Amino acid sequence: MPPVATVAPPAPADALGSALRGTLQVPFYNRADWQAASAAPSPVLTDLPRITKGELRAHSPHDFLPRGVELQQLEQTGAIEEESTSGTSGASVRVIFSRTWWAEQEARALHRHPLIGALLNANPGTRRAVFTTPGCSGVSCFARWLNVDQRTQGATLFVNQTRIPFTLPEEKLAQMAAETVRWAPTFLDVDPVHGAWFALYCERQGLRFPSLRFILTSYEYTSVVHRRILERVFGVPVINLYGSSETGHLLIDHPEGGMTPSPETALLEVADADDQGIGQLLVTTLTNAYLPLIRYEIGDHVERRGDRWLVHGRRRDSLRSNAGRLLTTRQVDACFEDQGGIAHYQLRQAAEGSAHLGLLAETPGAGLMAQQATLVVRLSALLGMPVTSDVVDLITPEDSGKFRLTVRMGGHPE
Template sequence: MPGDLPRIGDWSTYEELAALQQATLPRILAQAAKSPFYRARLGTDAMTGDPTAFHRLPTTTKSDLRENYPFGMRAVPNSELATYHESSGSTGRPTPSYYTQDDWVDLAERFARKWVGMDASDTLLVRTPYALLLTGHLAHAAGRLNGATVVPGDNRSLAMPYSRVVRALHDLDVTLTWSMPTECLLWAAAARAAGLNPGQDFPALRALFVGGEPLSQARRARISKLWGVPVVEEYGSTETGSLAGECPHGRLHLWADRVLFEVRDPDTGTISKEGAGQLVVTPLHRAAMPLLRYNLEDSVEVSYDPCPCGWVLPTVTVLGRALHGHRIGDTLVTQHRLEDLVYRLPFEYGVLFWRAQTTARHLRVEIEVTAGHRTAACAELADAVRRELGVECLIEGVDPGTLVPHDVLTGMPDVVKPRSLFGPDEDWNKAILYY
């Protein structure tokens, strides 16, 4: 399968792209027929390559994956599996995903499709979870596929506090990073706490790859200005891997040569290839766990308008989490909109961290800001909230270190192997445990 994977440039029109998808569809349908879930649900006769018949197939849901935990979706022998993963969440039942070695070639190539490429000259710091989730392993595999040196800086490990991240960024001449956007702000604060300037003392750094949480344009601009490098966004999931990557013009392009995309109207169930609705995906090169018409439940807007980058691929705007919020009276206040206002404050105010809480009648916001800029920052943010959101607000400035304590940025916890024998002056309450 890896030798058959399409490359950007193999097609020059959307008609040719559609033909490529339809040529691949029968193979993934045949593979799905080997899965107990699809075999029982659809029967082999239902899985043809006819586009009309395909669009009549019921969508696969996250609940389907959970109800078939752990291996009810598997379409290959267990001996062919390379990795097993579960997505994050608090539903109680795991959402499993698994991949073959050939699946991993497709996964790694899709993740690496960014306008800022990776090669053997790069050192890539991977600062997302490794345990069970796909995200850390995905970037790691993409880095190695392209010859980069990978630094596995798992952000859920006690062995990698922020002070150590800053040391690694600086001493190892890290050129690329992969993390959630918030991490980049925390690194900047930790760098300053270590006496370093994020925009000047990390000259090897050339781009920050980010994903996994909403990112407003104002926060993106703030992170980019702090570090003096581009912020390159990624969109995907543990169940699917990378689904879209950013071109030089800042637009997210769906990898439609590797994944078939549909847009579903949640109210009517109507399917279209573009417009606003829920994103439904069918990975076209996945052997271990085929997913047919998998509804990610993300609200998106898909467009086939031409992009100056020249990639003949649809673009996507991910609206899902940006639409989630809390009401104050008749107004829906979302984190995305509020974040944009916070990071529109002048750069010299130094606002990196904030938090907010809604009540039935007003919004309360705290921002970390030095005393010298506190009055101006609070007044300007209050004015912006009232003007653009139309809600009453209470803006409070707090000292830096209030929301993100200084010792979180500078601490180096003692991480040791567990033991059971202690001397007379040692704390034996640490027996067995990691500290």
């Protein structure tokens, strides 16, 4: 991961027009429906077709590159980076962007938060330590061991190399803590599950990092359970950053609640909203010439409140109440707001509507009897169906390496 870049100038006022002009030489958009919609004298975003994940998977990267641009030549000249998405919503997708794009779009999002913006302006080379699911990308990989020099890129240290944090032995956690102390990061960049488990180790050992100013959570949904642990142990603000490999970072926590967008990077819409105002997020990207996306179905539920946004979690992770009402990960997670002692959880809903809650305790061997009793009542009321619970020793991630807080058995409910 490159160091945080300087902030680029804002996108032009005619953001949609600019985005559409960027598709004129792109083979994917040479279809009758796209041509007809974009040919209107004043195209309206909501009148344009959408791009599904299946379409992106089938056509990226080649059909999204402008005509005359050859992938092999871009690779040979070192003009691009190529990544694969995590595959949270299915098979992974190949994503292409310029060498500087990732750092630039991340910087735009980070500077939207006043604390982070001030710190980065004072020191653009601010050090970070990353705790997330390792990917086999040459940086960190759970299939092979890399020394600390191999896991250091510029101002970034990639700390963990283990796919499931709950199986880490104490000596490995001690090594991770020692590396972090030596690195003296200004912030931790964490998958919330990995970050919370590491925080619990630090709490047991009485460890703090004096250089730490904030914690950035990303990669998957940040539960109130994870946030509570990170804030308690490290005593610094926990700030959530939302986005994806294919779109870049789109939203960041606002100090007064909700999330604020990064408008230079993308246009955002709420589509197919229900009577709660919750719908799926569509993204129109503005800055990646090698993967221009118009009204892309990113796969998440969101809600818009004025100029702020609330992320509700993956669409595939949504549940259904007995009355057929959509229940998002965010709505389920709200039941845990005042329930301490829990390191992680997963609520699995059967096809017929009942559900089972697995709780992973902060302290091994803890029965969490009071928490179970409270949560069974709350979740049963939310679902309108019976909920059972137990305490488990392990919760495993998906093949993507990400964890799911809520799971609907038997397929997607929508």
